[in-house]
Amino acid sequence: MARVIEPSPQTKAPSWHFPLSVNLEPRLDSPRWLPWATTIGSVILALLITALILLWVGADPVRTFRAIYLAAFGNAYVISDTLVKATPLILTSLACLLAFRMRLWNIGAEGQFFLGAWGATLVIEAVLGKDASAWVFIPLMLLFGFLLGALWGLIPGLLKARFGVNEIITTLMLNYIAVYWVAFWVFGAWSERGFQMTPQFPRAAWLPRLTDFSAILPAFSGILLHLGFVIAMLAVALVWYLLERTRFGYEIRLIGDNPNAARYAGVNIAMMTVVVFMLSGGLAGVAGMAEVTGVVHRLQDRISPGYGFTAIIIAWLAKLNPWAVVPVAILFGGLLIGSREIQPSGLARMIQGILLFTLISSEVLNRYHIRVTRAR
16 A cells, blocks of 8 residues: 655744834814924934934034024124015915915915015016106005016916816916026126116115114114014014904815815805915915015026925924914024025025925824834
8 A cells, every 4th residue: 555645844933023013093183282293303413314424424513503603693783684584485385375274285485475576676676667657666665566466476376276276387488487587587688788787776766774774773783674674574473363363264175174064164265376376366466575575676587595485394394383484484594594604505595405304294183193013
């Protein structure tokens, strides 16, 4: 009789498993302190990462951060420069904030900034000329800056409301058109002797600066803070009042929180989309007007170091709170001023990039519980 030989069972190596299991569970309710805690944590983490990079390239992070602080907040003169730098950041951040509260992703504040600057210059080059008083120049330039920025916001607003076109794409592409539109004029019809800038504005078209009143108060001598900062603070108050104390603001927040509920309540979402985009663009346009009339005093092709893009980070760090925009914008203005005093000069951009990454990553903590359990 034949014998059947059964194969012996093979010995299997014991498999190794990670002893812990990490699960993400959606938050049903989030404590009010959590978003601010994650924001502060994001800033600290970004600074730590920056410090590690500085150590890696052989720099002293403590000396570097100290140099930035002293260059931005060391005395009254540099604080004035920081506030001047913060002025367009406040206005462009308000522009982003207003749209973001309705979940409209306006990435075009940079282009709207350029169109506002162009609109303010148009008053001098084609409307009033150079012979007018400051009482005529400044209000009209403010109006044109707002209207041209609002016009640039109208385009993506209409495309979104009428055809459902993604506003991220349209606003982003319109930035490039705005920049090259300004370049066309400053290299062409408005160029000063072929240079990429317009002739200097008449003195009546400059926003008043504190140093202009040094004859009355000598302490103001050399302080370049201008009226644009006051305009920015008034805009903060107006945006806060609009969002928190008016029916219009309530509808913005309702659409942002629950579009279906807003539609059921009879809110005209298409009309609100167009209006909010125009207001958002107008605020960014006022920032451009303030920059050319308060700082540069002429239109040129590189009037912005990326204010419209930095504004996105500021709006999120401020948690879409108009008043919180002010201190955050001042800190970023100080970062821009301070980084000019150190090398490499791109440090401010690097910190902004790292901060954006940590800020986006922190949204995981705001939306999910992280459960760590022992794996079975």
